[in-house]
Amino acid sequence: MFIPTIFVVSLIIFFLSKQSEASLIQNKIERTTKSKNIDLLQEWKIIQRERNNLGFNQPKFYWSIYRKSSSDTLNRIPDERIQQNLASLSYSIGNWEKVNHFWNEAKQLLIKVDPIEQKLIIEFFRNDFQQKFIFLKSKNVEQLNKRLQELRAEKTIRNNYLISISWKGPGNQYHEWITSLLIGDFGRSFLDGKSVNEKLYHAIKWTILLSSISIVLTLLIAIPLAFYVAFHPKSTLNIFLDKLFFAFYAMPNFWVATLLIIFLHQEIILVGSQLMDWVTLMIQVIGEKFFRSEARILFYPS
Numbered sequence: 001m002f003i004p005t006i007f008v009v010s011l012i013i014f015f016l017s018k019q020s021e022a023s024l025i026q027n028k029i030e031r032t033t034k035s036k037n038i039d040l041l042q043e044w045k046i047i048q049r050e051r052n053n054l055g056f057n058q059p060k061f062y063w064s065i066y067r068k069s070s071s072d073t074l075n076r077i078p079d080e081r082i083q084q085n086l087a088s089l090s091y092s093i094g095n096w097e098k099v100n101h102f103w104n105e106a107k108q109l110l111i112k113v114d115p116i117e118q119k120l121i122i123e124f125f126r127n128d129f130q131q132k133f134i135f136l137k138s139k140n141v142e143q144l145n146k147r148l149q150e151l152r153a154e155k156t157i158r159n160n161y162l163i164s165i166s167w168k169g170p171g172n173q174y175h176e177w178i179t180s181l182l183i184g185d186f187g188r189s190f191l192d193g194k195s196v197n198e199k200l201y202h203a204i205k206w207t208i209l210l211s212s213i214s215i216v217l218t219l220l221i222a223i224p225l226a227f228y229v230a231f232h233p234k235s236t237l238n239i240f241l242d243k244l245f246f247a248f249y250a251m252p253n254f255w256v257a258t259l260l261i262i263f264l265h266q267e268i269i270l271v272g273s274q275l276m277d278w279v280t281l282m283i284q285v286i287g288e289k290f291f292r293s294e295a296r297i298l299f300y301p302s
Contacts, residue, residue, distance in 0.1 A: 064166050086103060
């Protein structure tokens with residue numbers, strides 16, 4: 001059961017990570033084109049290039065299952081609204097090949113026309129192929145609309161009830177992801193393009209150092225105190241340490257760690273009202289839960 005469980009967990013993690021695909025590309029595009037004045041077609045080319053570089057245009061898994069009237073490559077269309085409208089059109093007509101041919105004709109037309117005509121054609125596809133949303137007349141849009149009406153007259157709805165299974169082979173995103181994971185290659189960061197392995201190495205070496213120091217300090221403090229408490233069970237220091245350690249135990253580790261990071265890190269300076277606001281927020285969020293229940297019982301037992 002161990003290997004099947006690992007396989008299922010890996011699938012869940014992989015497909016959850018795929019949900020942020022569009023936002024990752026969009027954020028990267030915004031950073032790339034922030035200082036540039038580019039039109040939509042140029043932006044689409046950049047999106048396609050980024051998708052190719054990130055491997056997002058490859059099939060997601062070893063096989064795909066979809067309606068015969070649909071397609072498993074719709075995600076390659078750079079505009080999400082156009083994706084949805086083409087998918088709806090494909091379902092209503094029942095033939096993805098004809099819809100795809102119609103979209104390819106529109107793309108060839110976009111290359112030939114001027115920027116104003118480009119916007120009108122794109123709005124036609126974005127607004128569910130409704131000309132009433134386009135305020136300027138366009139012969140190209142009228143031509144596309146005429147072609148669209150011809151497509152709608154050639155319905156083959158039976159394809160909506162048939163299933164297609166397409167084998168993709170090992171050249172898919174999951175295969176590359178899991179094989180890289182197994183050999184210890186975690187890829188590159190979507191944020192800055194740096195190696196994730198290097199980032200982990202930089203973080204792990206400090207984690208190991210801090211963990212080692214904390215273990216040594218714990219042993220140096222705990223062992224002598226344990227001997228003292230064993231030989232002086234009812235001393236004042238024993239009672240004080242009892243209360244102190246229970247108070248520390250009642251504090252969540254992540255809260256204490258956050259406090260230490262803020263107050264000990266050299267690059268973070270909190271002064272005046274900012275410090276008070278931060279302390280107030282921490283008390284409201286965490287203090288109410290832990291100190292009103294566990295700490296109150298420890299210091300004021302019934």
